[in-house]
Amino acid sequence: MAQRGSYAKGVAKREEILERALDVIATEGYDGASVKRIAEAVGLSQAGLLHYFDSKEELFTEVLRKRDEHDGEQFGLPDGRSGDATAIDVAVIRESFLRVIRHNTEVPGLVELFSRLAVEAANPEHPAHDYFLERGEAVRDGFALTAPPGTMPPDVYSRILQAVADGLQLQWLVDPTVDMAGIVDQLLATLQQKPASAS
Numbered sequence: 001m002a003q004r005g006s007y008a009k010g011v012a013k014r015e016e017i018l019e020r021a022l023d024v025i026a027t028e029g030y031d032g033a034s035v036k037r038i039a040e041a042v043g044l045s046q047a048g049l050l051h052y053f054d055s056k057e058e059l060f061t062e063v064l065r066k067r068d069e070h071d072g073e074q075f076g077l078p079d080g081r082s083g084d085a086t087a088i089d090v091a092v093i094r095e096s097f098l099r100v101i102r103h104n105t106e107v108p109g110l111v112e113l114f115s116r117l118a119v120e121a122a123n124p125e126h127p128a129h130d131y132f133l134e135r136g137e138a139v140r141d142g143f144a145l146t147a148p149p150g151t152m153p154p155d156v157y158s159r160i161l162q163a164v165a166d167g168l169q170l171q172w173l174v175d176p177t178v179d180m181a182g183i184v185d186q187l188l189a190t191l192q193q194k195p196a197s198a199s
Contacts (some may be wrong), residue, residue, distance in 0.1 A: 004186070010052070012189045013042075013052060014052045014053075015051075016042055017038065017042050017049060017052055017059075018062055018063055018066040019043075019066070020038065020041040020068055021033065021041075021043050021059065021060075021063045021066075022040045022070070022110070022168065023036055023040050024064060024107075024111055025063065025107075025109040025110055025113055026107040026109050027051070027109070028109065029108065029109040030109045030112040030113050030116065032109070033045075033109060033113075035049060035050065035056050035059070038059070044084060055127065057117075057120070057126060057127045057128065058127040059083050060113055060117060060128070061117065061127045061128040061131050063110075063113065063118065063130070063150075064110075064113065064114060064131065064135075065131060067110055067114075068135065071100055071103070073101045074103075074194035075096045075097075075100050075103070076096050078093075090145075090146045090192065093142065093145065093146050094146065094185075094188050094192075096184055097184070097188075098184065099180050101165070101180045101181040101184055104169070104180070105176075105180065105181075108173070108176075111169050111172070112173055114169070115166075115169055115170055115173060116133055118133075118166070130190065135154060136162065136168070139158075139162055140155070140159060140161075140162055141158070143158035143161045143162065144157065144158040146192075148191060148192055151191070157191070159183075161188075162185075163189060164183075164184060165180075165184065168180045168183060168184065
C-alpha cells in the first residue's frame with residue numbers, strides 16, 4: 001500500500017513539474033527556463049527535479065506533450081485517427097487550427113522550445129525523436145481530413161500544411177510582425193476554393 005501511495009505522489013509531482021514548466025517557459029521564454037528555474041518553481045533542487053525525468057531533454061519533450069494535451073482540450077483539433085471522417089466539419093477544423101496559431105503568439109517560449117527540439121530530434125537517439133514522428137503523423141492525419149477532393153492527394157496536402165505552419169513559426173520567431181494566422185487563413189481559403197466550372 002505504501003508503494004502505491006508513493007507512486008501516486010510521484011505521478012502527481014511529475015504533473016506539477018510539467019504544469020509549472022509550461023508556465024515558466026511561456027512567461028519567461030526558452031532561455032529563462034533552465035532546469036534550475038523550473039526546479040525552483042516547484043520547490044525542488046535540480047537533482048530533485050531530474051529524479052522525475054532522465055534528462056533536461058526528456059523534461060522538455062514531456063512539456064511539449066503536455067502543451068499538446070492542453071491545446072487539444074482547449075481547441076479541439078482532431079488527429080484523424082479517431083471518429084467518423086464523414087462527420088468532419090472542415091470549417092470547424094480550420095477555425096480550431098487558426099485558434100492554436102493565434103494562441104502560439106501568446107507563448108513564444110513554447111514556440112521556441114518546439115522549434116529547437118524539432119531540429120535536435122532529427123537525431124534518432126534524442127528523447128524527442130519519437131514524439132515528433134508521432135505528433136507529425138497525428139497532425140497530418142487531421143489535416144488530411146480537410147483535403148479538398150480532386151485537388152491533390154490528402155497526404156501531400158497535409159504535408160504542405162504542416163510545412164507551412166512549422167516554417168511560419170520560424171519566421172515569426174525572427175520577425176514577430178509575421179501574421180502567422182492571417183497567412184495560414186489565406187492559404188486555406190485558397191486551397192478550399194472550388195475550381196470554377198468550365199463554360
